[in-house]
Amino acid sequence: MPSNDDYDTPWKDALTRYFPEFMAFYFPRAHAEIDWRQPHVFLDQELAQVVQDAQLGKRLVDCLVQIATRDGGEQWVYIHVEVQGQQDADFAERLFTYNYRLYDRYRRPVASLAVLADERENWKPTRFSYQLFGCEVGIRFPVVKLLDYANQTESLLEDPNPFALVTAAHLFTRRTKGDPEQRYAAKWRLAKLLYERNWDKQRIIDLFGVIDWLMRLPTELEQRLLQEVYTLERKVIMPYVTSAERFGIEKGRQEGRQEGEASLLKRQLARRFGTLPDTVQVRLTTATIDQLEEWAIRVLDAESLDAVFDQRPQ
Template identity: 60%
Template sequence: MSDDYDTPWKDALTRYFPEFIAFYFPAAYRAIDWALPHVFLEQELAQVVHDAEIGKRRVDKLVRVALLDGADEWVLVHVDVQGNYDKSFAERIFVYNYRIYDRYRRPVASLVVLADGSATWTPDGFSYSVLGCAMGIRFPAAKLSAFAPRLEQLLGDENVFALVTAAHLLTQQTRGQHVQRRDAKFRLARLLYERKWDKQRIIDLFSVIDWMMYLPPEFETQLMDDINSLEKERGMPYMNSFERRGLERGREEGREEGRKEALSELLSRQLEKRFGQLPQPIRDRLKQAGPADLEHWGETLLDAPTLDHVFNRC
């Protein structure tokens, strides 16, 4: 099973947004007035980029914030966590930034976290010029692989996203190495239990780490036995049996949702390659469909003469 990054990043970013900005973009953090509420604009972002490829291994957030200097009543922060190399990524950031500005006529800051495995891919802007006219964007980008030499420092950092970054790096380093991953995951769990954090924060962060660092069932059982022993040793039963079942159920539901998103995205691309741009009702139907329907339509596509034939045969 491939490692799942999409859901844990979304959860952590939403729950601990100020710490996310503080860790990856400290200059931006110092400019934002955190005494005023920040507002996530989920539906608004979806409408702005409704025809974009937002799917597996990509995370987008649009957040309304206020600045300390008071020059603008509020501005928009577009955050993108990119999980894989994409040659058109910088151009897409440019397009998203302009679309958001075009909708709200407010300043827009695009902040990028690069969570891919490449050591050399570091996009930080897009531009073009023609006939004396220049257009483009420069954006700050935090490269997670650049934190690898500082892994031990991350493990001692009190910021939530220091541990999230460490979990991300350890997930990549232990891919296919179940014993090493079990040990790394237990080390992270121990660090969580050593923090002077409230119970909910520890459960939230363990959920992110657990989701990110998948283990086969037999190794997961060993890990949970070790965590049970740790809780008894410290007298800190953070997760009772009900919470553990909820965590496991949430993980499986998230993986199922991720599988559905991946199938939907793949089928959309295949349909567009075969029949051209898809009508909005078809796009909506693909988003709402379950894995069984998506798989069936994918099989029907193989010999369907028209787009209508793909869906009418169901």
């Protein structure tokens, strides 16, 4: 598993773009009860505000989705989804905390769902509760463990759901740890499957992004794989963006997003605290997207610039 906890992972991009498929693959019971004729809305900023002071774990995805149910009993309800990348002793308690805070905010039912992408075979939390003086409070939540699919690799590769391939990529990543040639072979196999299914350009790019992010290769093997993908794209005569070009596009998108978020935060800070020192402006320009988003949350309650950047006055 990648060691960073980048909240703008390709994992999250794929979930956001293909949320119905995500639910159908990992949580088919819930998928059957959702009215997909109605739009589903992602509320990530609202989630960040609700849980901004909660302890963060190694999450690959953390999102809140507003959906409609088929039975009409509740026109709008909320699904809180976490994809957890590492074992976390406080995971179940955190889901409990998020759930009751979200319910307190919206006064609507909230379903907490978890996908565990860690490497601990025996770690599978499903509940958190406590009792005191006859009062019992708690939560039980559905959990999907990617390792549970370990003996179903071939079935995953035949499944038309895109998240079957995402799951296979996770399993291949674990299985080929320390063996770059085997990882290359597995990654190339997954890449070919993307094209064999005649999916549209965006879906191929999105899913290849997840596979590429998971299954990192040494530079030499990565270049070999990119050449293979480029050759494949020409053979199938599809107007897809080549992998090398895609990397440049994605980099440009990230840079553009960083500039946009830095500009917005700069205006927010100036409105609250007046003219910004040059050191602050430089810091905004060079910050990562994660840092900018964290500071944007802090600015809501901060009483000074130092508090936003978690610095003590000199």
